Amino acid sequence: MIKLLGLFFTFKGANPWLVLFCLFLASSAEGLSIAGALPLIALATDDGNEEQSELSLIMADAFAWLGIDPTLEVLLLIIVGGIVGKALMTLVAMRLVGHAAATVSTELRRDLVDGLLKVRWSFFASQPVGRIASAMSNEATRAGRAYVSTATFIANTVQTLIYIILAFLIAWKIALGAVIVCTLIGIALHRFVRQSKRAGREQTKRTSEMIAYLTDGLSNVKPLKAMAKQAAFESMVDKKIVRLRRALRRQVNSQEWLKASQQILFILLLGVALWSALTFDAAGLGELLIIALVLVQTVNKIGRIQRDYQTAVNQGASHEALSELSTKVRESAESWQGTRTPAFERNCRFDKVCFSFGERAVLKDVSFDLARGSLTVLMGASGGGKTTITDLLLGLYWPDDGRILIDDVPLDEIDLDQWRSRIGYVAQELVLFHDSIAANVALGDPAIAEEEIVAALKTAGAWDFIEQLPEGIHATVGERGSRLSGGQRQRIALARALIGKPKLLILDEVTSALDPETEQEICQTLAALSEDHTIITITHRPQLLEIADQILELSDGVLRQIPAPLPLKRERQA
Numbered sequence: 315m316i317k318l319l320g321l322f323f324t325f326k327g328a329n330p331w332l333v334l335f336c337l338f339l340a341s342s343a344e345g346l347s348i349a350g351a352l353p354l355i356a357l358a359t360d361d362g363n364e365e366q367s368e369l370s371l372i373m374a375d376a377f378a379w380l381g382i383d384p385t386l387e388v389l390l391l392i393i394v395g396g397i398v399g400k401a402l403m404t405l406v407a408m409r410l411v412g413h414a415a416a417t418v419s420t421e422l423r424r425d426l427v428d429g430l431l432k433v434r435w436s437f438f439a440s441q442p443v444g445r446i447a448s449a450m451s452n453e454a455t456r457a458g459r460a461y462v463s464t465a466t467f468i469a470n471t472v473q474t475l476i477y478i479i480l481a482f483l484i485a486w487k488i489a490l491g492a493v494i495v496c497t498l499i500g501i502a503l504h505r506f507v508r509q510s511k512r513a514g515r516e517q518t519k520r521t522s523e524m525i526a527y528l529t530d531g532l533s534n535v536k537p538l539k540a541m542a543k544q545a546a547f548e549s550m551v552d553k554k555i556v557r558l559r560r561a562l563r564r565q566v567n568s569q570e571w572l573k574a575s576q577q578i579l580f581i582l583l584l585g586v587a588l589w590s591a592l593t594f595d596a597a598g599l600g601e602l603l604i605i606a607l608v609l610v611q612t613v614n615k616i617g618r619i620q621r622d623y624q625t626a627v628n629q630g631a632s633h634e635a636l637s638e639l640s641t642k643v644r645e646s647a648e649s650w651q652g653t654r655t656p657a658f659e660r661n662c663r664f665d666k667v668c669f670s671f672g673e674r675a676v677l678k679d680v681s682f683d684l685a686r687g688s689l690t691v692l693m694g695a696s697g698g699g700k701t702t703i704t705d706l707l708l709g710l711y712w713p714d715d716g717r718i719l720i721d722d723v724p725l726d727e728i729d730l731d732q733w734r735s736r737i738g739y740v741a742q743e744l745v746l747f748h749d750s751i752a753a754n755v756a757l758g759d760p761a762i763a764e765e766e767i768v769a770a771l772k773t774a775g776a777w778d779f780i781e782q783l784p785e786g787i788h789a790t791v792g793e794r795g796s797r798l799s800g801g802q803r804q805r806i807a808l809a810r811a812l813i814g815k816p817k818l819l820i821l822d823e824v825t826s827a828l829d830p831e832t833e834q835e836i837c838q839t840l841a842a843l844s845e846d847h848t849i850i851t852i853t854h855r856p857q858l859l860e861i862a863d864q865i866l867e868l869s870d871g872v873l874r875q876i877p878a879p880l881p882l883k884r885e886r887q888a
């Protein structure tokens with residue numbers, strides 16, 4: 315709760331003091347209407363002889379000072395005006411809170427996305443994507459609600475404090491008794507608040523687990539359907555749904571138990587108080603009404619504070635979880651000291667590079683050169699470390715030993731953003747966005763013109779099939795590119811890599827899903843591209859080997875060079 319209060323008072327863009335001021339005005343307006351009710355009760359019950367409360371005396375003085383006669387109409391106007399004023403000022407305050415809450419959710423989401431895009435590559439190996447999806451959707455929304463609940467808690471606390479002051483002025487003994495008994499009841503019922511907090515944490519965790527599992531399942535829906543494994547998947551999802559239901563039930567139970575227990579204990583308190591007043595004091599009707607007013611309002615307001623507190627801590631669990639994830643993301647941020655601009659005029663060199671994943675040594679003293687304008691084919695057994703070499707080249711991992719040099723400048727002295735902006739990359743696992751072909755090629759860069767997209771698609775050998783689509787480059791590719799064939803996806807991914815006119819092209823199995831004819835076309839494209847670009851491609855396909863300037867084979871972490879057949883490029887140049 316302290317964190318939520320801190321958030322309320324320190325969140326940038328919110329206006330907590332203005333909110334508090336509006337709430338203060340709202341409570342004062344309500345106080346005015348209560349003060350107006352006292353003479354009205356006296357008028358209605360004709361109890362002019364009864365002992366006047368402190369507040370009644372203050373009101374009488376105020377009327378005398380203002381020169382107003384406290385007639386029925388004036389008093390009704392004060393009561394109604396006070397309540398209307400309270401409603402309007404509360405509306406202003408809670409609108410401010412609502413806007414701030416929306417900003418809280420937005421900022422948490424932005425903060426998370428910003429952090430995620432800066433995070434070390436290895437972070438993604440340890441986090442299920444669905445966990446992040448859940449944080450972005452469910453947790454951010456609940457965190458915004460937690461802000462509103464905290465504001466409501468503060469609003470009602472302010473109103474209750476002001477009300478208690480008034481209650482003390484009306485009938486201090488009854489007010490004091492009510493505050494003491496309500497506080498004791500509050501302490502006794504605090505276990506329901508703790509339960510709700512635990513249920514909130516559980517709910518956040520279970521929702522996150524369920525979304526993570528569902529996201530993974532839906533990206534594997536084809537094999538699940540193909541092998542009729544939906545039932546097994548469904549039963550796993552169902553288990554997660556049931557766990558979430560349990561957490562939700564616990565939350566509702568604790569909320570309802572608190573409400574019901576408060577109502578029972580408070581009505582008992584009221585009953586005992588009224589019985590005592592009637593039995594021992596023989597109070598008049600007016601006095602009884604005042605006792606009832608003070609008691610009912612005090613117990614209601616104190617009870618409401620506890621329920622608001624309960625809601626805030628329940629929803630605050632999501633804010634807590636999201637903040638923890640954001641901190642983890644920030645702590646995993648990628649950092650580099652390099653500031654030099656990579657020229658890449660001559661070559662890129664691996665110099666005795668060693669790399670391990672934990673105990674597993676993946677690369678042992680790997681050395682090779684990528685000469686500018688050459689095409690290198692990297693081959694070797696599955697799991698041998700080929701992708702790891704390209705990951706090291708991208709600066710996603712760093713060598714345990716040895717160096718990577720760009721024109722003799724160590725990679726760790728180079729600004730990695732600048733280096734990566736010179737690279738075109740096609741990953742082994744092709745995932746396209748559920749968007750148009752154009753958007754998939756431009757990757758959201760508005761500076762890229764349509765003609766450039768078309769040119770890149772033509773170079774990548776994708777134009778033939780796109781031309782036949784009624785919507786052309788504006789056709790949607792479907793979820794993860796599901797409306798396209800594997801080969802069509804590869805060609806779009808190649809166009810995406812080519813669009814930035816990169817100096818270095820890194821292609822991980824870029825022709826694996828192509829028919830021999832298209833592969834031949836792509837090989838010719840790559841051979842032509844390698845006159846201006848440097849290309850390193852991971853493959854096992856013989857066609858690519860035929861056009862390679864250099865063939866490297868990785869076996870047991872050791873790299874060896876295989877003599878390249880007469881390259882087409884050299885043939886053409888001859």
Ligand SMILES: Nc1ncnc2c1ncn2[C@@H]1O[C@H](COP(=O)(O)OP(=O)(O)OP(=O)(O)O)[C@@H](O)[C@H]1O
Binds near residue numbers: 436439694695703742
């Ligand atoms: N994030 C990681 N954490 C731990 N081990 C990893 C990680 N990534 C890869 N490995 C391990 O490193 C080794 C090399 O993986 P890499 O992906 O480089 O192989 P590859 O030659 O590209 O394989 P393939 O041809 O099957 O794509 C594998 O044994 C793999 O299990």
